Structure formats: C-alpha cells, structure tokens
Amino acid sequence: MITREEISTLLDHPVYDGDGNKIGDAKHVFLDDASGRPEWVTVKTGMFGSNESFVPMRDAALVKDHLEVPYRKDKIKGAPSVDIDAGGHLSVDEEQRLYEYYGINWDSVLADPAEDDRTGGTAGTGTAGAAGAAGAAGRRGDASRTAGAPDTTGRPGMAGTQGAGTAGRRGEARTGPRDDAMTRSEEQMHVGVERRESGRARLRKYVVTEEVQQTVPVRHEEVRVEREPITEANRGEAMAGPEISEAEHEVTLHEERPVVETETVPVERVRMTTEEKSADETVRGRVRKERIEAETEMTEGDEGTGRRGRDVPGKGRE
Numbered sequence: 001m002i003t004r005e006e007i008s009t010l011l012d013h014p015v016y017d018g019d020g021n022k023i024g025d026a027k028h029v030f031l032d033d034a035s036g037r038p039e040w041v042t043v044k045t046g047m048f049g050s051n052e053s054f055v056p057m058r059d060a061a062l063v064k065d066h067l068e069v070p071y072r073k074d075k076i077k078g079a080p081s082v083d084i085d086a087g088g089h090l091s092v093d094e095e096q097r098l099y100e101y102y103g104i105n106w107d108s109v110l111a112d113p114a115e116d117d118r119t120g121g122t123a124g125t126g127t128a129g130a131a132g133a134a135g136a137a138g139r140r141g142d143a144s145r146t147a148g149a150p151d152t153t154g155r156p157g158m159a160g161t162q163g164a165g166t167a168g169r170r171g172e173a174r175t176g177p178r179d180d181a182m183t184r185s186e187e188q189m190h191v192g193v194e195r196r197e198s199g200r201a202r203l204r205k206y207v208v209t210e211e212v213q214q215t216v217p218v219r220h221e222e223v224r225v226e227r228e229p230i231t232e233a234n235r236g237e238a239m240a241g242p243e244i245s246e247a248e249h250e251v252t253l254h255e256e257r258p259v260v261e262t263e264t265v266p267v268e269r270v271r272m273t274t275e276e277k278s279a280d281e282t283v284r285g286r287v288r289k290e291r292i293e294a295e296t297e298m299t300e301g302d303e304g305t306g307r308r309g310r311d312v313p314g315k316g317r318e
Helices: 004-010 073-077 092-101 106-110 113-119 126-137
Strands: 014-016 022-032 038-045 051-056 061-063 066-068 170-172 293-295 308-310
Touching: 004 022, 004 038, 004 061, 022 051, 022 073, 038 073, 051 073, 051 092, 092 106
Parallel strands: 014 066
Antiparallel strands: 014 022, 022 038, 022 170, 038 051, 061 066, 293 308
C-alpha cells in the first residue's frame, strides 16, 4: 500500500504496467478524504502526454523511483475519462464507474476492513439500520463525520443524510491553502512526424538483343583480259610454242568478306542511393478551450448596477 509520505517520491516519475511497459508519468494523486490514504493516481498517456488516465493504487507498488500497477497499458489508456479539474474531487458515480472498469467490486471498496476498524465494526441492523445505511453511503466520502445516535449493536451512527451530495468523493493530494480562483484550461495541438515505409525500389538486370549495323569496306578480285600486239620485244616468247595447239591458263581470284565476332566489355556501374526531399503539409485538428464567465446577482433596488463579464484568453479580467 502506498503511503501518503511516498506521494512526493512517485509524482512526475514513470509508471509501469504489469508487463514492465512504461505507461507514462504520475501526475496527480487523489486521497480518501476520510482516511487520507492514496486511492487513485493519474498517469499522463498518449503522444506528448496529452491524456491523463486514472489508475487505482490498491495493489500498486513503489519500486525504486517508479510505480508499478497490475494493469496493462492498453487497459489504462482506455479508462473512463474524468475531469481532473472538477474541484479536485471524484464524485461517487465517477469513482464507482472507474472501479467497475478495473474489475474492482464496489461493495468490497465500501467494506474495506481498514475502514471497518476505524468505525468500530460492521453496519448495524434493526430499526437503526436505515441510519447505518445512510452512514455507509458516506463512509468513503469527503464530508466531515460527526457522532450520531447509536444503533442496536452499539455502533455510533453516521451523520449522513440523503442531502449529503458530497459523499463518496475523493480529494486530490494538494499542498497549501485552497483559493477561490478557477483554473481555465485548454487543449494544445502538438504535431509530430512518424517515419513509415512508403514503397520499395530495386535494380534489376536483364538481357535484350538489338540489331546493330556497321559498314566496312571489302575487296575482291575480278578477271581482266589484256591483249598486246606482237613486237620485236615479245616475238621470241610468242614463237616459243607450237604453231597451232590448244592450251589453258588459270588465275585464282580472291575476295574479302565481313567476319563478325562479339566480346563483352564493361561500360558503366549503376547503383541506387536515396535523398530526402522536404515539403510542407498543413495539419488541421480540433482543440477544446474553457471559458470563464463572471455573473453578478442583483438584489432589489440595485437593478442596473450588476455586471456580467467574460474571460478573454490572453487579456486581464476586471
């Protein structure tokens, strides 16, 4: 059980769930106005700590510089929303709704043994049972207690009536005297960025066949018949053979033809890199703001002298 003296140790320190995951930081502690024991702690959750969730401290443990609670993180983040600034108290309905959400029986909360020890036993029965039941409704309340008529069991009665509208509320652990000022709050929008996968790029090498054309010069030989007359210079060669005969003379012709062969040569290196581009995007959201109005009620004869003011954020108030 967390004691009142340990509150300053856990405030603004981390809170972990039953699986060892950090939920957020402890922001406020709410006390039982009757016993002064810590009953609830609020934890800042969400992006930038924008939400505040209530967690019961019945089974919480203070470990070194952090608080451990036996509830999962998603369970705590989904707790019913309660106005933190509603006078620094939890109403009966709000507290009962929170206990039911966390699976804690409301009757067991009212029948807390420590409470019974302080009040001198269990609730009475018989003719004084109605008074005892009215007292039980205020047993965990912040209303002051006074001695009433004893019931049939000798247990002092509780001065609780149906009109005790403050019964069953929790007070927040606050220091210093309370003042009469109201706290005006407003939501602020905090925009962050997250990095996520937007696509994939890859290099793929494959083979294609292309038609290539190239012109090269080629040479070939052709036969040309040359005739020359008989002269004194060639008469001897001309008369060397028989006078009349048949003969053949053969010449080999040559030509060039294109010859194609291929070789593989490297031509370039290809790689992929990434570069970041910046662009501006407009984000729109809704935030809630509180407004405070001042009203003056006029008595008879003072009509026309009252004023009604409106609090304007950023300006002083008359």
